[in-house]
Amino acid sequence: MSxxxxxxxxxxxxxxxxxxxxxxxxxxDPLNDDNPITVQVLGICSALAVTTQMKPTLTMAISVxxxxxxxxxxxxxxxxxxxxxxxxxxxxxxxxxLVTLVSEVLMAYQYDMYKELSVFVGLIITNCIVMGxxxxxxLANKPWDSVLDAVGxxxxxxxxxxxxxxxxxIFGSGxxxxxxxxxxxxLENFPNNGLMVxxxxxFFILGLIIWVQRNKTGYIEH
Amino acid sequence: xxxxxxxxxxxxxxxxxxxxxxxxxxxQGLKPxxxxxIDLDTKKKILGAVTDLEGIKGDDIIDLYSQTIxxxxxxxxxxxxxxxxxxxxxxxxxVNIAKNFKKDSxxxxxxxxxxxxxxxxxxxxxxxxxxxxxGLWGPIWGFIALETDLNxxxxxxxxHKTETPGLGARITSTEIRDRYNGKKVFDDSGNxxxxxxLKGENxxxxxxxxxxxxxxxxxxxxxxxxxxxxxxxxxxxxxYIKKSKSATEKVELLLKE
Amino acid sequence: xxxxxxxxKSIFIDNMVFAYFLGMCSFLAVSKKVNTALGLGMAVIxxxxxxVPINWLLLEYILKEGALANSFGIDILATVDLSFLSFxxxxxxxxxxxxxxxxxxxxxxxxxxxxxGIFLPLIAVNCAILxxxxxMAERDYTLVEATVFGFSSGIGWLLAIIALAxxxxxxxxxxxxxxxxxxxxxxxxxGLMGIAFMSFMGIEI
Numbered sequence: 001m002s003x004x005x006x007x008x009x010x011x012x013x014x015x016x017x018x019x020x021x022x023x024x025x026x027x028x029d030p031l032n033d034d035n036p037i038t039v040q041v042l043g044i045c046s047a048l049a050v051t052t053q054m055k056p057t058l059t060m061a062i063s064v065x066x067x068x069x070x071x072x073x074x075x076x077x078x079x080x081x082x083x084x085x086x087x088x089x090x091x092x093x094x095x096x097x098l099v100t101l102v103s104e105v106l107m108a109y110q111y112d113m114y115k116e117l118s119v120f121v122g123l124i125i126t127n128c129i130v131m132g133x134x135x136x137x138x139l140a141n142k143p144w145d146s147v148l149d150a151v152g153x154x155x156x157x158x159x160x161x162x163x164x165x166x167x168x169x170i171f172g173s174g175x176x177x178x179x180x181x182x183x184x185x186x187l188e189n190f191p192n193n194g195l196m197v198x199x200x201x202x203f204f205i206l207g208l209i210i211w212v213q214r215n216k217t218g219y220i221e222h
Numbered sequence: 223x224x225x226x227x228x229x230x231x232x233x234x235x236x237x238x239x240x241x242x243x244x245x246x247x248x249x250q251g252l253k254p255x256x257x258x259x260i261d262l263d264t265k266k267k268i269l270g271a272v273t274d275l276e277g278i279k280g281d282d283i284i285d286l287y288s289q290t291i292x293x294x295x296x297x298x299x300x301x302x303x304x305x306x307x308x309x310x311x312x313x314x315x316x317v318n319i320a321k322n323f324k325k326d327s328x329x330x331x332x333x334x335x336x337x338x339x340x341x342x343x344x345x346x347x348x349x350x351x352x353x354x355x356x357g358l359w360g361p362i363w364g365f366i367a368l369e370t371d372l373n374x375x376x377x378x379x380x381x382h383k384t385e386t387p388g389l390g391a392r393i394t395s396t397e398i399r400d401r402y403n404g405k406k407v408f409d410d411s412g413n414x415x416x417x418x419x420l421k422g423e424n425x426x427x428x429x430x431x432x433x434x435x436x437x438x439x440x441x442x443x444x445x446x447x448x449x450x451x452x453x454x455x456x457x458x459x460x461x462y463i464k465k466s467k468s469a470t471e472k473v474e475l476l477l478k479e
Numbered sequence: 480x481x482x483x484x485x486x487x488k489s490i491f492i493d494n495m496v497f498a499y500f501l502g503m504c505s506f507l508a509v510s511k512k513v514n515t516a517l518g519l520g521m522a523v524i525x526x527x528x529x530x531v532p533i534n535w536l537l538l539e540y541i542l543k544e545g546a547l548a549n550s551f552g553i554d555i556l557a558t559v560d561l562s563f564l565s566f567x568x569x570x571x572x573x574x575x576x577x578x579x580x581x582x583x584x585x586x587x588x589x590x591x592x593x594x595x596g597i598f599l600p601l602i603a604v605n606c607a608i609l610x611x612x613x614x615m616a617e618r619d620y621t622l623v624e625a626t627v628f629g630f631s632s633g634i635g636w637l638l639a640i641i642a643l644a645x646x647x648x649x650x651x652x653x654x655x656x657x658x659x660x661x662x663x664x665x666x667x668x669x670g671l672m673g674i675a676f677m678s679f680m681g682i683e684i
Contacts, residue, residue, distance in 0.1 A: 041504070041662055045606035048500040083230045088600070089574060090237060096567040097241045101248055104563055108255035111263055118383075119613035122566050126606040128504040194389075198677065199498055203670030207663050214658040221661030241567070249563040321619055 018144075026148040030156035032217055036129045037160045038210045039219060043129035048164065048202040050120050054177045057165035059106070059113050063121060065154035067098045068130055069147055075138040076146035082139075091134050092125070099124045129157055160209065167205045172196030264315050265291075271365035271379040272337050272348050289340040291350075295331050300461030303331060319363060323354045327458055334462060337367065348376045349466075351459050355451025358443040360384035362393065362451060368407070370470075372463045375417065378402045380448070390444030401435040407456055409433070414460060416453040419445040482627050489631035491679035495607045496639035497672060502607030516644035518591055519598050520637030522580060524630065526602055527611055530576050531629030534569050534612040535622055542568065569612045570603075577603040607636050642672060 036042050050056045071094055082090050103121045106114040133153055138146040171193045174182040182190040195201045262280050265287040293314035295303045306312050314333035322330040335350040354363040364380035380393040392398050405417045419437035437445040495501045540550045544560035581599050585592045611632045615625045646668055655664050
């Protein structure tokens, strides 16, 4: 009698590519289809007030991406260690620490920007996007995926606030990053729209951006 | 085990220590840079009232400051104050003007910055006074530099946080600041008249005398805030100005003899 | 007088929603009924009125430079500046306060607790609450000013949120273009209301 042993080749699960298709979605979706501000309706709070000019907005965007990436990374790394009861507090503590770090660094190296942003750097802590992604993604996913998710959502958030700032600065004061654009192209007396400089302008611009974006993606809220 | 009370407590304690330690480390490490940044910011503002700092780099500004500014603190009567309530030495640059504004005028500390030729503390070229007041939406502040006659304006610098760009925010522009140059604080009889912005701009030359300048069209409330701020602070520094003037007069009398 | 001016300014001119966009996140995403808005607003006013003064005390007696030296009489600590811990401490106070409010409401009014649902714990991450504490620190208020500021900011927020909820309730019967439905039209609405509130500027009693 011969026993035939069937040799099964144990299939090794292929290691997923660093930027596989599934992972690319983490970055692409939040840019438009699942944009944190305009679709998930998060993170509107702290950003709009600084969008009067491009420069502070850019600083804000970079700060938020930094906080999101590292908080997502850290929470994802310790996700199996965090007791469920204190989950929210742990998240808040980590976010608050990261934001404090950003604030201290800004105070040391970019004092003018620090003064201009004042309380809004601290308000990144309560930016719903940061907590939102921790709860919705980082707590249940691997570190690299979480980082990508943070980058995607961070970029989605950034492009919206930069767009708002673009229109507000151009129409509010005729400048871009402080550089007098209209003067440079010869339209010296282009009137400044005072409304753009006030918070009201931000609301209008954001509403219009949402309109355009939803027409393009076909998303209708009910 | 993971959800047990002991675990929660241990986890929280460890996390607190790690986060706290990280922040403390960062704070200690960054403190020198932060101090430097704040220092530079204050000094830039003070010097900016008397000279043009365009193109001068941070460290050079600090050097320039130490060579040309002598700072003192006086009280409402113009007397020198060297120690604060707690007995510590006062540094004029560290006096928080905004905080002081909240106290009664008798209890405040009034810094004075004397701008002199580099290296020669007696060759004073200007006196710089910090001022603070209320604009339309929030506080406004700045520095007024007077010539050695303690009457003519040598230069000004204003700042704000929440005034409307294009309207009240124009007080920071060179255009508005230049309007003050050469104007006088006291009239010919020695009375304090201060310098006020008139309502609107393009006023005729005969109303733009030594004590009046064009205002801000569309930003009358901010302009009023500036006027009040200047008038108030000239009043507060009157004690010091009178003392200084009589001191210089005494010196001149002595030199004549 | 100064306090009344501060109150009026915080309610109408420095309105948390219309001037600084704070506290809109959680509201915009879900609430379309005036009743929920009212309940939420009252909870926010309560939390604000308590957390701003508590954070003031924290700042004044523990966090500021030299505060530890003053509070405990230990002179060596005169240069200790713990203000870098402010963010963490403020949010901890707020989270604790909200937890307390939750427990109290659950005990005394289970109905309200049920109708507020997820909103209650979400107050802790409401930008307006932390924002008020941060502004209190930046603007150097006294304890009384801080309390008035907290209370009036809450009232301003409540007014804004109720007004928005009321309009959104009516919007159900309007023909809003598809792309603007929901968030888009709310943004435009808030902007228009913001213009209306700007008419309060310059008021002083």
